[in-house]
Amino acid sequence: MTFEIYTALFTFALVTVITPGPNNLMLMASGANFGFRRTVPHMFGIGIGMPVLTFMVGIGIMQVFEMFPIIDTVLKVLSVVYLLYLAWKIANAAPPQAAKAEGRPLTFLQAAAFQWVNPKAWTMALSAITLYATARDLTALLWVAGTYLLVSLVSTTSWTALGLQMRRVLSSPKRLRVFNITMAILLVATLIPVLWPPTS
Numbered sequence: 001m002t003f004e005i006y007t008a009l010f011t012f013a014l015v016t017v018i019t020p021g022p023n024n025l026m027l028m029a030s031g032a033n034f035g036f037r038r039t040v041p042h043m044f045g046i047g048i049g050m051p052v053l054t055f056m057v058g059i060g061i062m063q064v065f066e067m068f069p070i071i072d073t074v075l076k077v078l079s080v081v082y083l084l085y086l087a088w089k090i091a092n093a094a095p096p097q098a099a100k101a102e103g104r105p106l107t108f109l110q111a112a113a114f115q116w117v118n119p120k121a122w123t124m125a126l127s128a129i130t131l132y133a134t135a136r137d138l139t140a141l142l143w144v145a146g147t148y149l150l151v152s153l154v155s156t157t158s159w160t161a162l163g164l165q166m167r168r169v170l171s172s173p174k175r176l177r178v179f180n181i182t183m184a185i186l187l188v189a190t191l192i193p194v195l196w197p198p199t200s
Helices: 001-020 022-034 036-067 070-091 108-117 119-132 138-169 173-189
Strands: none
Touching: 001 119, 001 138, 022 036, 022 070, 022 108, 022 119, 022 138, 022 173, 036 070, 036 108, 036 119, 036 138, 070 108, 070 119, 070 173, 138 173
8 A cells, every 4th residue: 555545545534533423422422421531441442343344344244235135224223223322321411420320431342332333434434445445455454444443543532532621611410411412412413314315
């Protein structure tokens, strides 16, 4: 992979990972509700889960979807149900003081598994493989997956830190409640492209 192509890949991966989406909205909400340290497993789950998904797409998992189209429908249903469940959890999150005792952020495994029902993650993986690993050779796939691992470190840290800064502003339970409901609504809104894809 040439320097020019890798620069393009890195830019593509960074832009797609750091822009708002289900992962980043949940990280910001987790940072605001649970703090940075308790969100670290969630961060690592995304950081590892996304490259694994990308690599699996690259080695041919999409062929299974082509052979059994029903899997795509099942995946969409799971995406909708799980995102609605997560939105409900965010909207009803306890204040930071109570959250220490009652609430729990996503674990490493939950965050990693979420990538498989995250519509944005699938779109990113498919686009990256199509554009930058067209031959599907192992070296190119590792470059793409490794790049997502690198940019995920930047993105997950940034969004969690943003949530942590918001935590200082959201010192009152009322403001935190409004923030959590807003984050839940935005999370549900990320389903719109999945349920009503734009027509060409």
